[in-house]
Structure formats: structure tokens, C-alpha cells
Amino acid sequence: MRGTSGFSEGRIEYWRVKSSNIAGSSEWTTSSIATKLKPPTDLVLLQSASNTITLTWTDHSSKEDGYIIERKQNPENSFKVIDTLKGSGNQYVDNSTAGPQTYTYRVKAYSSISESDYSNEISLTVTEVKEKSEIPTEYSLSQNYPNPFNPTTKIKFGLPKPGLTKITIYDLLGRIIQIPVNKELEAGFHEINIDATNFPSGVYFYKIQSGDFVYTKKMILMR
Numbered sequence: 001m002r003g004t005s006g007f008s009e010g011r012i013e014y015w016r017v018k019s020s021n022i023a024g025s026s027e028w029t030t031s032s033i034a035t036k037l038k039p040p041t042d043l044v045l046l047q048s049a050s051n052t053i054t055l056t057w058t059d060h061s062s063k064e065d066g067y068i069i070e071r072k073q074n075p076e077n078s079f080k081v082i083d084t085l086k087g088s089g090n091q092y093v094d095n096s097t098a099g100p101q102t103y104t105y106r107v108k109a110y111s112s113i114s115e116s117d118y119s120n121e122i123s124l125t126v127t128e129v130k131e132k133s134e135i136p137t138e139y140s141l142s143q144n145y146p147n148p149f150n151p152t153t154k155i156k157f158g159l160p161k162p163g164l165t166k167i168t169i170y171d172l173l174g175r176i177i178q179i180p181v182n183k184e185l186e187a188g189f190h191e192i193n194i195d196a197t198n199f200p201s202g203v204y205f206y207k208i209q210s211g212d213f214v215y216t217k218k219m220i221l222m223r
Contacts, residue, residue: 009037009063009114037061037109037116040090044180045105045124047191052095053126056180057107057119059090064109064116067092072104079106091183100127122152122195135187136160139213144194144206148222151197157208161187165210169194172203185210196221 016028038060046054055069066086070079071094085092097103104123109116136158144153159165167181177199180192194206201223207216 009035009061034114037064037111037114039116040067040107040109040119042178042180043105043107043119043122043195044178045122045193046181047124047126052093053097053103053105053124055092055094055105055107057090059088059109061088061109061116063111063114064088065111066109068108068110068115069094070106070108070118074102075104079104084110097126101125120195120197122193124191124193134189136189139208139210139215141208141215141217143217144219148220149196150222151195151199153194153196153219154191155194155206156189156191158189159185159187159210161211163211165208167192168207168209170205170207172205177204 016030019026040057040059040061042058044056046056066084067089068081069083069085069092071082072079082094082096083092092107094103094105102123102125104121106121107119138158138160140158142156144155146153155167157165157167162185165181165183165185166179168176169178169180171177178194180194196204199221201221204219204221205216206219207214
């Protein structure tokens with residue numbers, strides 16, 4: 001059977017087949033298949049001061065009706081659908097977490113006729129409920145942990161006041177590899193997980209920009 005890799009995403013493709021020999025031809029046999037949507041990638045988690053977890057990802061599909069959010073609690077459990085996000089957004093906030101346990105997430109696009117493969121899976125361990133009164137007195141950016149890492153690592157940072165915050169990851173040539181955070185954040189301590197599964201080994205830099213605060217640190221991915 002002919003493959004569907006060259007077809008457009010998220011549509012129904014039809015084809016027909018008939019056989020023939022010296023005795024004549026058969027009737028046409030018609031078949032159809034719904035082609036897959038383009039999957040989301042670069043799923044990143046951000047834990048806020050109130051222990052909510054914000055998911056962001058890169059949207060590649062132009063045909064999706066929305067996204068299905070799946071989560072499992074602790075490694076031994078199975079994934080379950082926790083919510084459906086309608087529209088072409090690339091962010092979801094999970095307010096139903098509580099420590100201490102590990103949450104693993106994945107996301108896929110869906111439409112009325114098809115769906116995509118899953119995004120990368122990424123985990124975050126909630127250790128305790130942080131009170132909103134835990135507000136740092138100054139900006140901070142911690143060294144990622146572990147470092148060196150393979151393939152995931154955590155980055156913690158503190159914001160003494162709310163504001164537009166951006167974290168950018170660069171390679172040694174100064175090329176932007178990923179922007180895991182670029183949004184308004186509340187004051188408090190924050191933590192993000194970085195999944196470098198698709199990065200080559202080497203030295204990288206991560207930079208935070210929030211208000212007038214700009215700071216850069218180095219991290220090492222070692223396979």
C-alpha cells in the first residue's frame with residue numbers, strides 16, 4: 001500500500017484500486033485514511049510559587065481543534081487525560097498538584113477527524129506547598145541541577161516583583177536554541193524543567209531577563 005508521509009496533515013485522503021487481466025477488470029475498491037496532525041514539541045514545565053504547574057509547547061499544526069493534556073502521578077502509574085484545551089493555544093495551567101510526588105506530562109493535538117503523535121514527556125517533582133509569602137528580596141538565577149546533565153535539568157530563579165520574564169538558551173555560537181519562558185510571572189520562586197533530548201552534547205548558556213535584571217549562566221549537556 002502506498003505510504004501517507006507526503007500527504008497534508010489532518011485531512012481525509014481517498015484512493016481507489018481495481019485489478020485487471022485478460023478476462024477484464026474488477027470493480028473499483030475505494031479506501032480512505034485520515035492523515036495525522038503535526039505533533040507539538042519542546043514541552044516545558046514551569047512551577048510557580050503556589051505550586052501550580054504551567055505547561056508550554058511549540059505548536060506546529062495548522063489544522064488542530066485543540067490539545068489533549070495527559071498526566072501521570074509517579075512513574076509507576078499510567079497516563080490519564082486531565083483536560084482538553086480548545087483552540088490553537090500553546091499553554092496550559094495545572095492547578096491540581098500537591099506534593100510530595102512526581103508529575104509527568106505529555107500533550108497531543110486533535111481535530112474532528114484526526115490527532116497527532118504525543119509531544120516529548122517531561123516530569124517535575126513537587127516537594128512541598130510553597131506559601132505566597134515566600135517572596136525573594138532580590139532577583140536570582142541558580143545554577144541548573146544536575147550539571148552536567150543528560151538529558152533533563154532544572155533551573156530555579158527568584159523574582160522580587162511581578163513582571164515580564166524571559167529565559168533563553170543559547171549554544172556556544174550565540175544561536176538561540178530554546179525560549180522556555182517568555183511571559184508575565186508573579187513574584188516568588190520559580191522552577192522550570194529543561195528537556196535537552198534533541199540537543200547535541202556540549203556547552204550551553206541560559207539567560208534570564210526580568211525588569212532591569214539580566215544574568216547568564218553556563219550549563220553542560222554530556223551524553
